[in-house]
Amino acid sequence: MDVPFCGGCACGAIRYECTAEPIMALNCHCRDCQRASGSAYASGLFVPADAVKITRGEPRYHRTTAESGNVNGRGFCVDCGSPVLAKQSAFPIYVIYASSLDDPSGHKPTMEIYTASAQPWDYMDPALPKFAKGIGS
Numbered sequence: 001m002d003v004p005f006c007g008g009c010a011c012g013a014i015r016y017e018c019t020a021e022p023i024m025a026l027n028c029h030c031r032d033c034q035r036a037s038g039s040a041y042a043s044g045l046f047v048p049a050d051a052v053k054i055t056r057g058e059p060r061y062h063r064t065t066a067e068s069g070n071v072n073g074r075g076f077c078v079d080c081g082s083p084v085l086a087k088q089s090a091f092p093i094y095v096i097y098a099s100s101l102d103d104p105s106g107h108k109p110t111m112e113i114y115t116a117s118a119q120p121w122d123y124m125d126p127a128l129p130k131f132a133k134g135i136g137s
């Protein structure tokens, strides 16, 4: 992934720029991510929070409490509904939805998490490490 990279929502009301390489990139198959993404899983990249600058608009955050007790805030555009980026209470990071990148082709997920919640019609890359719940489980 070349830095900086940019992205935003479908209607352009929200734009961001990120100046750091992703710390990690993964596919999450939990039910909350299924609902937020509209599909079998959400694919995201983790970046340091201070490397992200929201240059236009402001996401609205829908908060859920994960099994770990961490609060996840999934940020979306109130105008077009696109998921854009998410915050976690426990770590100073943003999770950028791969779909919101201007050029998602450089995104390389390296693991699959919450596969215990995956749907029978979900397809996973057999080459990627899989965790039934969170990372390490």
Ligand SMILES: [Zn+2]
Residues within 6 Å of the ligand: 009, 010, 011, 012, 013, 014, 077, 078, 079, 080, 081, 082
């Ligand atoms: Zn929008």
Ligand SMILES: [Zn+2]
Residues within 6 Å of the ligand: 028, 029, 030, 031, 032, 033, 034, 042, 114
């Ligand atoms: Zn998830």
